[in-house]
Amino acid sequence: MSEPILELRGLSKIYPGGLKALDHVDIQIRKGEIFALLGPNGAGKTTLIGAVCGLVRPTSGTIHAFGQDITSHWRDARRRIGLVPQELSTDMFEPVIRAVSYSRGLFGLAPDKGRIEEILRSLSLWEKRNDRIMTLSGGMKRRVLIAKALAHEPDLLFLDEPTAGVDVELRKGMWAIIDQMRARGVTIILTTHYIEEAEEMADRVGIINKGRIITVDDKAAMMAKLGRTEAHIALAAPMSEIPPAIAGFPVELENGGTSLRYRGGDGTGKGKAEVAELTKALTRAGIDYTGIDTRESSLEEIFVSLLDHEEAAA
Numbered sequence: 001m002s003e004p005i006l007e008l009r010g011l012s013k014i015y016p017g018g019l020k021a022l023d024h025v026d027i028q029i030r031k032g033e034i035f036a037l038l039g040p041n042g043a044g045k046t047t048l049i050g051a052v053c054g055l056v057r058p059t060s061g062t063i064h065a066f067g068q069d070i071t072s073h074w075r076d077a078r079r080r081i082g083l084v085p086q087e088l089s090t091d092m093f094e095p096v097i098r099a100v101s102y103s104r105g106l107f108g109l110a111p112d113k114g115r116i117e118e119i120l121r122s123l124s125l126w127e128k129r130n131d132r133i134m135t136l137s138g139g140m141k142r143r144v145l146i147a148k149a150l151a152h153e154p155d156l157l158f159l160d161e162p163t164a165g166v167d168v169e170l171r172k173g174m175w176a177i178i179d180q181m182r183a184r185g186v187t188i189i190l191t192t193h194y195i196e197e198a199e200e201m202a203d204r205v206g207i208i209n210k211g212r213i214i215t216v217d218d219k220a221a222m223m224a225k226l227g228r229t230e231a232h233i234a235l236a237a238p239m240s241e242i243p244p245a246i247a248g249f250p251v252e253l254e255n256g257g258t259s260l261r262y263r264g265g266d267g268t269g270k271g272k273a274e275v276a277e278l279t280k281a282l283t284r285a286g287i288d289y290t291g292i293d294t295r296e297s298s299l300e301e302i303f304v305s306l307l308d309h310e311e312a313a314a
């Protein structure tokens with residue numbers, strides 16, 4: 001692997017009062033990837049972002065960005081890191097274009113009207129450039145936040161819940177924008193509650209709970225490793241019990257014996273292959289079926305089962 005663009009080692013944060021928001025977090029972020037940090041409310045996602053962006057002082061551990069310790073190369077790191085926070089906190093009275101241009105200046109970059117125009121156009125904000133931010137819709141305000149973060153041309157961009165509370169159409173639009181940023185070579189770390197979002201966007205997914213990273217993996221590998229397959233096989237004729245020919249499979253009768261439910265492949269990623277074996281066994285036994293509905297578990301289900309697993313171990 002090439003050198004990580006961001007590396008957290010043993011990062012902990014204990015807030016005054018004793019709450020451990022981050023507990024020995026180790027993460028390496030690869031250049032050019034989209035990394036999704038998934039976790040429930042209060043898991044520590046915003047604290048983690050804050051630590052990298054200099055808004056939260058870590059209690060212990062180290063943060064290296066672009067190959068340098070950020071505590072000793074603070075300005076350089078901050079200039080190359082963008083943050084799209086959850087909420088717009090300032091400049092509500094400002095026109096869009098001024099707020100976005102100001103963000104660029106804040107990081108010491110020379111004014112560049114062409115670049116600002118390009119950013120505003122790519123976010124469909126150009127027509128609104130002279131509107132005050134407070135008059136925009138929630139989704140447009142969200143785009144202004146992205147424009148502000150892009151104005152200083154970051155190499156590493158944090159998006160804290162980029163699509164929370166926006167409608168489905170706008171969410172898809174946001175995904176397209178994030179895709180464009182990746183195409184430009186920006187490394188992106190996003191936090192989200194939407195499993196669909198991580199599934200759609202991310203190359204890798206990290207799951208965080210109570211300040212601890214539970215698992216980090218390529219999205220596909222995570223699905224294969226932790227996924228489970230569920231299949232429903234509609235039978236041509238109802239059965240009263242599982243015939244011996246398929247007794248070795250993880251199956252149960254359902255819907256009054258009119259269909260078979262298969263649940264398996266836990267942690268192996270081999271569920272689909274086993275379902276194929278099951279159908280062959282049915283055919284060999286002369287049991288007719290009229291349809292099969294197979295699906296892999298979603299990240300959301302994986303997430304819930306990981307948390308259950310962790311609680312059982314504790």
Ligand SMILES: Nc1ncnc2c1ncn2[C@@H]1O[C@H](COP(=O)(O)OP(=O)(O)OP(=O)(O)O)[C@@H](O)[C@H]1O
Pocket residue numbers: 015016017019020021039040041042043044045046047048
């Ligand atoms: N300034 C603070 N002082 C004390 N405790 C804090 C502070 N900021 C956050 N916390 C606590 O630290 C824990 C982690 O919070 P954090 O905001 O990082 O979680 P999160 O995963 O971002 O949650 P959400 O998804 O709700 O934004 C929570 O229990 C929170 O109450």
